[in-house]
Amino acid sequence: MVKDPGVLVDVSKCTGCRGCQIACKEWNQLPAEKTKFEGSYQNPKSLSGKTWTMVHFIEPDDGNTRWLFRKHQCLHCNNASCVKVCPTGAARKEENGIIRIDQSICTGCKYCVESCPFGGPNFNHQTGTAMKCKFCLDRLMNDMPPACTKACLSGALTYGNRDNLIIMARERKAVLEKKTSNPIRLYGENELKGTRWMYLLPEPASVYRLPEHPRLPIDKIALRWMAGIIPGVAIIWGIWKYFTGSEEKGKGGDSDGTC
Amino acid sequence: MEHVNWGLPVALDLFFAGLGAGAFAIAVTMYLTRREEYSKIANIGAYVAPWPVILGVILLIADLGKPYRFWEMVLKRGGGLLMFEKNSVMSIGVWLLVIFICISLIYAALTLIKLPFPTEPDIRRKIGIVGLVFAVLVVVYTGVLLSATSNPLWRTWVLPPIFVLSAFTSGSAACIFFLSMRNDKIDPTIPKLERMNSNLILFQLIAILLFIILKLGIRHPSEISASCAPAMKYMIGSGYGILFWVGVIGLGLIFPLVSGIKHNPNRKPSTSMFIALFFLIFGGFGLRYIILMAGQAIR
Numbered sequence: 324m325v326k327d328p329g330v331l332v333d334v335s336k337c338t339g340c341r342g343c344q345i346a347c348k349e350w351n352q353l354p355a356e357k358t359k360f361e362g363s364y365q366n367p368k369s370l371s372g373k374t375w376t377m378v379h380f381i382e383p384d385d386g387n388t389r390w391l392f393r394k395h396q397c398l399h400c401n402n403a404s405c406v407k408v409c410p411t412g413a414a415r416k417e418e419n420g421i422i423r424i425d426q427s428i429c430t431g432c433k434y435c436v437e438s439c440p441f442g443g444p445n446f447n448h449q450t451g452t453a454m455k456c457k458f459c460l461d462r463l464m465n466d467m468p469p470a471c472t473k474a475c476l477s478g479a480l481t482y483g484n485r486d487n488l489i490i491m492a493r494e495r496k497a498v499l500e501k502k503t504s505n506p507i508r509l510y511g512e513n514e515l516k517g518t519r520w521m522y523l524l525p526e527p528a529s530v531y532r533l534p535e536h537p538r539l540p541i542d543k544i545a546l547r548w549m550a551g552i553i554p555g556v557a558i559i560w561g562i563w564k565y566f567t568g569s570e571e572k573g574k575g576g577d578s579d580g581t582c
Numbered sequence: 583m584e585h586v587n588w589g590l591p592v593a594l595d596l597f598f599a600g601l602g603a604g605a606f607a608i609a610v611t612m613y614l615t616r617r618e619e620y621s622k623i624a625n626i627g628a629y630v631a632p633w634p635v636i637l638g639v640i641l642l643i644a645d646l647g648k649p650y651r652f653w654e655m656v657l658k659r660g661g662g663l664l665m666f667e668k669n670s671v672m673s674i675g676v677w678l679l680v681i682f683i684c685i686s687l688i689y690a691a692l693t694l695i696k697l698p699f700p701t702e703p704d705i706r707r708k709i710g711i712v713g714l715v716f717a718v719l720v721v722v723y724t725g726v727l728l729s730a731t732s733n734p735l736w737r738t739w740v741l742p743p744i745f746v747l748s749a750f751t752s753g754s755a756a757c758i759f760f761l762s763m764r765n766d767k768i769d770p771t772i773p774k775l776e777r778m779n780s781n782l783i784l785f786q787l788i789a790i791l792l793f794i795i796l797k798l799g800i801r802h803p804s805e806i807s808a809s810c811a812p813a814m815k816y817m818i819g820s821g822y823g824i825l826f827w828v829g830v831i832g833l834g835l836i837f838p839l840v841s842g843i844k845h846n847p848n849r850k851p852s853t854s855m856f857i858a859l860f861f862l863i864f865g866g867f868g869l870r871y872i873i874l875m876a877g878q879a880i881r
Contacts, residue, residue: 404732410673411654411665430654431647433587434672437731446587451647540730541669547729551722551742558750562611565778566620
């Protein structure tokens with residue numbers, strides 16, 4: 324098995340054939356879903372508990388007719404939101420860094436679904452649990468690449484050691500930058516302490532429907548607790564003051580308890 | 583309709599947890615004043631508090647994908663050790679709810695029965711103070727849970743204060759409701775509680791206004807949708823606009839503010855007062871429901 328596995332997605336090579344989408348469904352034996360076309364040709368609209376990878380079909384609304392594609396799935400962050408917020412420890416990082424949701428422990432509380440900045444995990448109504456890309460861990464264990472990368476015809480997906488992929492990405496970045504005037508971003512190199520799926524993006528991340536600066540949902544969590552505790556304590560203090568004060572005094576002094 | 587991850591049961595849980603803990607906090611504070619004239623409200627609040635929270639937890643368990651596995655949030659599988667994830671607001675919340683329910687039940691029992699030995703009021707006071715801490719934390723947790731996600735609408739520090747203010751108004755409204763139901767005369771504490779409520783309502787209106795302004799104005803580059811404005815526009819406009827402005831702001835906050843304040847202490851509880859209380863309580867639910875649903879409709 325490749326040590327420190329990763330996948331580099333070169334979106335400039337993607338043709339939008341959706342072979343990865345099918346390969347994922349087949350290998351993981353995921354049932355079909357009734358879906359609708361979104362925009363013009365994108366289908367499905369988003370990931371789901373039964374669709375762990377999909378291709379975004381992006382038609383930017385800026386006057387220049389372009390058709391951009393980006394394969395989407397769980398990015399397997401080193402600092403993963405789902406692992407952080409999971410109340411039962413079902414979402415966890417395996418030894419090789421792959422993020423997996425243990426289906427035998429998941430209670431289906433859907434907190435990871437609401438917390439992921441990439442929409443990676445999704446609720447599966449059939450199993451009652453949250454599900455997402457598991458990096459084809461079973462294939463990796465048997466020295467096979469993930470099903471989607473195996474199916475990719477255009478060379479947009481490269482599976483390998485993450486450090487090697489970063490070196491490869493820098494070379495490819497130099498080539499692409501000669502062709503276009505846009506700066507090329509290697510998305511996932513440092514985001515959330517590095518993600519295992521990385522993207523070479525010739526346009527801003529938001530164009531590719533990725534958050535420009537992904538953050539953990541529990542960032543600045545102390546501030547959020549304090550934003551609630553301070554008014555809570557102030558209200559109780561205000562009630563105390565108001566109800567223990569004399570009737571005349573109470574009438575005037577009731578309003579300052581809550582600020 | 584688009585499927586939602588957290589729907590009606592979660593909205594009800596956030597609401598009931600706030601209502602019960604809010605009522606508990608008010609009841610204990612009244613008891614701690616050691617004044618005889620507040621003893622009725624202190625007792626009513628103590629009896630009312632645990633049940634909505636218990637109901638909320640039952641709804642929360644029922645909403646799980648695997649309800650029969652709920653115990654895995656409390657106990658580690660196999661080992662029998664306690665399950666606690668310090669980074670997970672959900673895990674913290676589960677424990678806060680469990681502890682609060684236990685304390686509030688003990689407190690209600692102490693309020694109901696007279697212990698044979700003479701330490702009774704002291705024990706009730708001590709348990710009340712500990713419970714007060716957990717009541718505040720339960721109320722705050724309902725807001726922090728939503729704000730500690732990647733949802734563009736929920737992710738803000740304004741949400742916890744809004745939920746805290748709303749929990750105290752609906753908690754005290756529930757106390758007033760039950761107090762008035764049993765008596766044919768208005769309890770002398772009610773005008774005071776209502777005056778307190780009108781202040782809380784005013785602060786709540788300010789906090790909600792701040793929430794709207796922050797979300798309409800500030801760009802969050804970390805969210806996929808690049809801006810929180812579409813979700814907020816859906817909440818106050820195209821999606822839940824009527825429910826929000828008429829239901830939550832109009833009937834749930836401004837109507838009780840205008841109607842419920844002036845009560846002659848010697849008058850009987852009037853129908854209009856009960857209507858105002860009803861709207862005040864369910865406005866708190868409507869607020870949580872709308873925030874929850876609008877946040878998931880637009881991403």
